[in-house]
Amino acid sequence: MEVANGPLLWASYLTLAVLGLSIVGALARVFRGPALSDRVVALDLVAYLAVGFLSTYAVVAEEDTYVDVALVLGLLAFLGTVALARYIERVRSGEALVDP
């Protein structure tokens, strides 16, 4: 299988570099974001970027298992976002405790 050579190889390297930079930027928003929901949205984007990164790395490494990893990562990111959204609503209605 001759997946990665020529234009596809360079496109893959460009994609990996840009996605790595984007993950750093999204993590900056995770640390900065004023509200908890801002941080959760930023973590959502980090998960999407990681899914894209893994599917690109599958092409570079010529190893299709990474696509499965991307699928599972997307599933877990959805569960985490839903759990944190429920938590924010419970804090608002006084059911959950927060640090003072």
Next chain:
Amino acid sequence: MSELIAAVLMVGGTVFMFVAAVGLLRLPDLYTRMHAVTKAGTLGVGLLLLSAAVAFGSVSVTAQALTALLFVLLTAPVSAHMIGRAGYLGDAALWEHTVFDHWEGEHETLRREGEEVPNQADVQASNANDPPASAT
């Protein structure tokens, strides 16, 4: 040929992903940032997974990529709705130049599903009295 198609799809997905990250950093409040992130969730992930499917060109990888894509397309609106609602009811302030806020000044009167709303209880009580009167 399929290599070139895969490269074009990959670069397209990368552009969407990068625009989403820039939007997440630059836009002023939670709702505009979510507007940026949704592009990465659908178009960015979609194009990158399709590019992997085209690059491998085998049935199994195409099935895996399409399954992952279908799952992301199904779950992204749900999580976006939940986090947007939680932010609005919770701790996320709107941008100062926001033009229209449907529930402006009524945040405290909004109820979660299942919470008691006094006015609706009165309405239901009057509705419960009505059917016997109409039946007789």
